[in-house]
Amino acid sequence: MTLPEADKPVHMRHEKYERLIARAQEAPSATTIVAHPCDETSLRGAVEAVEAGIIVPVLVGPKAKIEKVAREAGLDISHYTLVDAPHSEASAAQAVALIREGKGELLMKGSLHTDELMRAVTSGTTGLRTARRISHVFIMDVPTYPDALFITDAAINIFPDLKVKRDIVQNAIDLFVGLGMGVPRVAILSAVETVTPDIPSTIEAAALCKMAERGQITGGVLDGPLAFDNAIDLEAARIKGIKSEVAGRAQILVVPDLEAGNMLAKNLSFLANADAAGIVLGARVPIILTSRADSVRTRMASCAIASLYADARRRDLAPPAE
Numbered sequence: 001m002t003l004p005e006a007d008k009p010v011h012m013r014h015e016k017y018e019r020l021i022a023r024a025q026e027a028p029s030a031t032t033i034v035a036h037p038c039d040e041t042s043l044r045g046a047v048e049a050v051e052a053g054i055i056v057p058v059l060v061g062p063k064a065k066i067e068k069v070a071r072e073a074g075l076d077i078s079h080y081t082l083v084d085a086p087h088s089e090a091s092a093a094q095a096v097a098l099i100r101e102g103k104g105e106l107l108m109k110g111s112l113h114t115d116e117l118m119r120a121v122t123s124g125t126t127g128l129r130t131a132r133r134i135s136h137v138f139i140m141d142v143p144t145y146p147d148a149l150f151i152t153d154a155a156i157n158i159f160p161d162l163k164v165k166r167d168i169v170q171n172a173i174d175l176f177v178g179l180g181m182g183v184p185r186v187a188i189l190s191a192v193e194t195v196t197p198d199i200p201s202t203i204e205a206a207a208l209c210k211m212a213e214r215g216q217i218t219g220g221v222l223d224g225p226l227a228f229d230n231a232i233d234l235e236a237a238r239i240k241g242i243k244s245e246v247a248g249r250a251q252i253l254v255v256p257d258l259e260a261g262n263m264l265a266k267n268l269s270f271l272a273n274a275d276a277a278g279i280v281l282g283a284r285v286p287i288i289l290t291s292r293a294d295s296v297r298t299r300m301a302s303c304a305i306a307s308l309y310a311d312a313r314r315r316d317l318a319p320p321a322e
Helices: 015-026 040-051 063-073 088-100 114-122 162-178 200-213 228-232 234-239 258-271 296-317
Strands: 030-035 055-061 081-084 106-109 135-141 149-152 185-189 221-226 252-254 275-281
Touching: 015 135, 015 296, 030 040, 030 088, 030 296, 040 055, 040 063, 040 296, 055 063, 055 088, 055 106, 063 081, 088 106, 088 114, 106 114, 106 296, 135 162, 135 258, 135 296, 149 162, 149 258, 162 185, 162 200, 162 252, 162 275, 162 296, 185 200, 185 228, 200 221, 221 228, 228 234, 228 252, 258 275, 275 296
Parallel strands: 030 055, 030 106, 055 081, 149 252, 185 221, 185 252
Antiparallel strands: 135 149, 135 275
16 A cells, blocks of 8 residues: 555655655646657656646657557557657657657656757857756655755756856756746855865865956855755754755755766655656757656656746746736
């Protein structure tokens, strides 16, 4: 028997995702281009999001193969739009082309490799680049932490410099605000909480905070450098004598590099029973990146977050009422 979230032990609850999914179900469904959903996991993820009222799908890939997967998995896709493409590379290119033509508000990864999709997205001539650097955000539901934790960038930018980190921070803030979650508390992480010339990430953290003071980063409250413990634990911050609006209760964690972020996200997943929804930002549209290892709840949360953000962007572009 599956217990309701409220009846589960604290370390098993994922109420933050449940709230996001419920909000997405109340918003208009986002037209979503699904690139190469050619295995049961990726196709089922799209179907479940449709059935939950979160997305309206356009499936791009080998039509006969997608229909075969649906039949074998018992999934009804008879009312979905299918766009035929011969293989995964062509699926990625066609999916991106549909976005460029204004046919979709979201792009969703199917069973193709992430590199294949991102090559199409980042193409200088036919891709979805904007002036902003493309970056990834994990939105983590950690049962023992009061807020959803945004961790960035743990998937795309390997060793970002200060200029790239500025965009990484701004992308995450824009998502947080776009989801209607208020003004985020942003911790710029390092190994220590003092500016130390021998640790470059501490200098970049301090620079990012100064950039926020001067309006080069907007919409959030930044502090850093902060070590992980004094970013998320009030007592650790108190012991270190750190007084700020962010220390001890951060909502966005900006990591020094991809390796640190990847380890942090996986530690939370495997040691703290956290779920990790993922979204790529900085392109023309939000991109939903799911993994075959994702739970149903995580896949649904990724779609819900992207759909809510698409709705916020849609409202921002709407003409003012007369």
